[in-house]
Amino acid sequence: MxxxxxxxxxxxxxxxxxxxxxxxxxxxxxxxxxxxxxGESNIFCMTIIGQIEGHMVLPPQNKTTKYEHLIPQLVAAEQNPKIEGVLIILNTVGGDVEAGLAIAEMIATLSKPTVTLVLGGGHSIGVPIAVASNHSLIAETATMTIHPIRLNGLVIGVPQTFEYLDKMQERVIRFVTGHSQISEEKFKELMFKTGELTRDIGTTVVGPDAVKYGLINRLGGIGEGIRELNRLIEERRNGQSGGLMQ
Known part of the structure; x- marks a missing residue:
């Protein structure tokens, strides 16, 4: 005016x-x-949707999650005393391997309780992110695609390229098996399976199977995820008060 x-x-x-x-x-x-x-909440909700964008900017028509946006949010959630727990909701096709591993490591190293919920899909590099939390859930109709590492663009056909790929793949396998109940043998079996995916090596795991293999803790949705996070928050409060009393 x-x-x-x-x-x-x-x-x-x-x-x-x-x-x-x-x-x-x-x-x-x-x-x-x-x-x-x-209304204020003591839970910080972070969504990871579309394709996880790494060091290369993807076309504007792609639905993307930029890892340089997520990392400062997680740092802020860790520092904010009002935030007592973090809920991570995934519906991602995967994306950049190093960016995905960076997000997964950030979630895994938070001191506050964390819960991940896979809705729709948690494919490719979304698998390490899904298992990085204190407790993981997956919707009954959600899927997770497990496959070997792939390279885009110019590939130099030398032994060092294949050694690098193998080391990168081992990083993913070590992280997933270290943060879930799935065995290394089973995870590699799913990763290198042939005949299930039409144009690739790997396996698409549906919600109940992800729980059966030990990849995800249990089936559930948003209600179960928030209840589990509140339970972890309460445990942390009791643990801190118990430590002070001692």
Whole structure:
């Protein structure tokens, strides 16, 4: 709003009603809804969707999650005393291996309780992220694709290239088997299986099978995920108070 003062046009601050209308319009534009849930929470929810973008910027039509956005969020959640737990929701096709491993290591090294929930899919490098938390859940209809490391672009046909690929693959295998109940033999069997995927080596694991193999802790959805996180938060509170009493 503008008013005329001393022959000058001055902008007046918006009224409370105008600010409310502006916020409502912005909410519709950004989220496609007229109202958002309000109230502070002690849980930080982080979503990893689409393709995990690494050092190369993907085309604008791709739905991506940028790892340079997630890492500062996790650091902030770790430092914020009001945040007592982190819920990570995945629906990802995978992406850059090193970026995915960086996110997984960040989640695994948080001091606060963490729960991961795979909805839709947690494929490729999304598998290490899914198992990086204190407790992992997967929806009954969700899937996880386990396959060997792949290279894009120019590949130099020398022994060092294959040694590098093998070392990178071992990093993924070691992380997954170290943060879940699946054995190395079983994980490698799923990774190198032929005949199941039409154009690739590997296996697509559905929710119940992921639990059966020990890859994910149990089946569940958002309600179970929040309940489990609250339980872990309560355990941490009791542990800290017990330590103080001693």
């Amino acid at each position: 503008y008013t005329l003062s001393n022959n000058k046009l001055e902008q007046q601050p918006p009224s409370a009603e105008e600010a409310k209308k502006s916020a409502a319009v912005e909410t519709i534009q950004q989220l496609g809804q007229t109202a958002t849930p309000s």
